Amino acid sequence: MARGKIQIKRIENQTNRQVTYSKRRNGLFKKAHELTVLCDARVSIIMFSSSNKLHEFISPNTTTKEIIDLYQTVSDVDVWSAHYERMQETKRKLLETNRKLRTQIKQRLGECLDELDIQELRSLEEEMENTFKLVRERKFKSLGNQIETTKKKELRAEDPHYGLVDKGGDYDSVLGYQIEGSRAYALRYHQNHHHHYPNHTLHAPSASDIITFHLLE
Amino acid sequence: MARGKIQIKRIENQTNRQVTYSKRRNGLFKKAHELTVLCDARVSIIMFSSSNKLHEFISPNTTTKEIIDLYQTVSDVDVWSAHYERMQETKRKLLETNRKLRTQIKQRLGECLDELDIQELRSLEEEMENTFKLVRERKFKSLGNQIETTKKKELRAEDPHYGLVDKGGDYDSVLGYQIEGSRAYALRYHQNHHHHYPNHTLHAPSASDIITFHLLE
DNA sequence: GTGGCTATTTATAACAC
DNA sequence: TGTGTTATAAATAGCCA
Numbered sequence: 001m002a003r004g005k006i007q008i009k010r011i012e013n014q015t016n017r018q019v020t021y022s023k024r025r026n027g028l029f030k031k032a033h034e035l036t037v038l039c040d041a042r043v044s045i046i047m048f049s050s051s052n053k054l055h056e057f058i059s060p061n062t063t064t065k066e067i068i069d070l071y072q073t074v075s076d077v078d079v080w081s082a083h084y085e086r087m088q089e090t091k092r093k094l095l096e097t098n099r100k101l102r103t104q105i106k107q108r109l110g111e112c113l114d115e116l117d118i119q120e121l122r123s124l125e126e127e128m129e130n131t132f133k134l135v136r137e138r139k140f141k142s143l144g145n146q147i148e149t150t151k152k153k154e155l156r157a158e159d160p161h162y163g164l165v166d167k168g169g170d171y172d173s174v175l176g177y178q179i180e181g182s183r184a185y186a187l188r189y190h191q192n193h194h195h196h197y198p199n200h201t202l203h204a205p206s207a208s209d210i211i212t213f214h215l216l217e
Numbered sequence: 218m219a220r221g222k223i224q225i226k227r228i229e230n231q232t233n234r235q236v237t238y239s240k241r242r243n244g245l246f247k248k249a250h251e252l253t254v255l256c257d258a259r260v261s262i263i264m265f266s267s268s269n270k271l272h273e274f275i276s277p278n279t280t281t282k283e284i285i286d287l288y289q290t291v292s293d294v295d296v297w298s299a300h301y302e303r304m305q306e307t308k309r310k311l312l313e314t315n316r317k318l319r320t321q322i323k324q325r326l327g328e329c330l331d332e333l334d335i336q337e338l339r340s341l342e343e344e345m346e347n348t349f350k351l352v353r354e355r356k357f358k359s360l361g362n363q364i365e366t367t368k369k370k371e372l373r374a375e376d377p378h379y380g381l382v383d384k385g386g387d388y389d390s391v392l393g394y395q396i397e398g399s400r401a402y403a404l405r406y407h408q409n410h411h412h413h414y415p416n417h418t419l420h421a422p423s424a425s426d427i428i429t430f431h432l433l434e
Numbered sequence: 435g436t437g438g439c440t441a442t443t444t445a446t447a448a449c450a451c
Numbered sequence: 452t453g454t455g456t457t458a459t460a461a462a463t464a465g466c467c468a
Contacts (some may be wrong), residue, residue, distance in 0.1 A: 021256035039238035040267035050257035087304045094311040101318035108325045110351035121356040132345035134327035139338040
C-alpha cells in the first residue's frame with residue numbers, strides 16, 4: 001500500500017533508496033518499452049545509480065550507438081564537441097596552411113604573380129636565380145657521378161666500345177620521371193619547351209621535359 | 218477514463234499515436250525526474266518519435282555528454298570510434314599533403330636536392346629558369362608602372378626636384394621575401410586508463426578518459 | 435500539437451516472508 | 452538480497468475544448 005503521499009525528495013535511508021531505485025527503474029523501463037511499442041518510437045535510457053552502477057534500456061530493433069549517433073547528428077548539442085571542435089580547428093588550420101603552401105608553389109611556377117608587390121617580386125626573382133644555379137650545379141655533379149660510374153663499369157667490363165660523351169648525351173632517355181602519388185589533385189604543370197643554356201656546354205637538351213607535381217588534397 | 222485494458226500494441230491511428238506519445242513521454246520524463254531525485258541517480262533519455270523527432274531528458278546537475286562519455290567508458294560500446302577515425306584519417310592525409318608541399322618548396326629553395334634524380338633536377342632547373350624570367354618580366358612591368366605613376370605625380374605636383382632613376386634605384390634594399398606557413402602541427406593523444414573492476418560487469422571509472430589534440434607550433 | 439476531465443488501470447511504498 | 456500482498460497514489464485513454 002502506498003501509505004501516504006510520496007515525497008519527491010532524496011530517500012536518505014540507504015536500503016530504501018536502493019530498493020526504490022530498483023523498482024522504479026524497472027517501472028521506467030517498462031514504460032519506455034510500452035512507449036516504444038505503442039507509439040513506434042525509439043528510446044534509449046542510460047542511467048547511473050548513486051553508486052555509479054550502469055543500467056540501460058534500449059528499444060528493440062535499434063542500438064544505443066545508433067541512437068547516440070542520431071542524437072549527435074540531429075541535436076545542435078554536439079555531445080562530442082570538445083574533441084570534435086578541436087579536431088575541426090586543427091583541420092581548418094591544416095587546410096589553411098596547405099592553401100598557403102600551394103600559393104607559394106604556384107608563385108614558383110610563375111603563376112599568381114599579380115598578388116606580389118615589387119619587393120616580393122624582387123626577392124622571388126633572386127630566389128629563382130639562386131635555386132636555378134644550385135640545381136644546375138647539382139645536376140652537373142649528378143651527371144658527373146653517372147659518367148664516372150658508367151666509365152668504371154665499362155672499364156671493368158672491358159668494353160671500350162662506347163665513348164663517354166656518347167653515353168652522356170643519351171641520359172635524357174635513360175630515366176623516366178616517375179609520378180608518385182595516387183590522388184592527383186591541385187596543381188599540375190606541364191612544360192614542353194627547349195631551352196638553351198649559354199654557359200652550359202654539357203647539357204644535352206631533351207626532346208621534351210615534363211615536370212609534374214602531384215599534390216595530394 | 219482509462220476505458221478498457223490498454224493493449225501494448227502499436228496504435229494504428231496516427232493522431233492517437235501522436236497524442237499518446239506526447240503524454241507518455243511526459244510521464245516517462247516525470248518518472249525519470251522522480252527517480253533522479255529520490256534515488257540520487259543520473260538518467261539520460263534520448264528518444265525519437267516515429268516521425269524522427271528528437272526528445273531528451275537529462276537529470277539536473279549533469280549533461281548528456283557526461284552520461285554518454287561515462288557510458289562509453291564503462292560499456293564496451295565505442296560510440297565515437299567512427300567519427301574519431303574518420304577525422305584522424307583526414308588529419309593524417311592533410312599532414313602528409315603538407316609535408317609534400319613543404320618538400321617541393323624546399324627544393325625550389327635549393328634544399329633537399331639529394332632526393333631528386335637527374336631527370337627531376339633537369340626539370341627543376343628548367344622551371345627555375347622559366348619562373349626567374351617570368352618574375353623578372355613582371356618586376357620590370359611593375360617597376361615601369363611605378364615609374365609612370367611617380368612621373369605623373371611629380372609632373373602634377375610640379376616638383377622636378379627628384380630624379381626618376383634615383384627614385385627607383387633603391388628598391389633592392391627593401392625587405393626580403395618571407396616564407397610563411399612553416400609551422401608544424403602535431404597530434405598528441407592522451408588517455409588515462411580507467412580502473413578495472415573484476416567483480417562488476419559495469420562500473421563507472423573514478424577518472425574519466427581524456428583525449429586531447431594539441432596543435433603544436 | 436497542448437490542457438483539462440474522469441473512470442479505470444498501473445505503479446508502488448510499506449510491510450511480510 | 453528477492454518476491455508477494457495490498458492500500459493507496461499516479462498515470463493515462465478517450466473525450467472535449
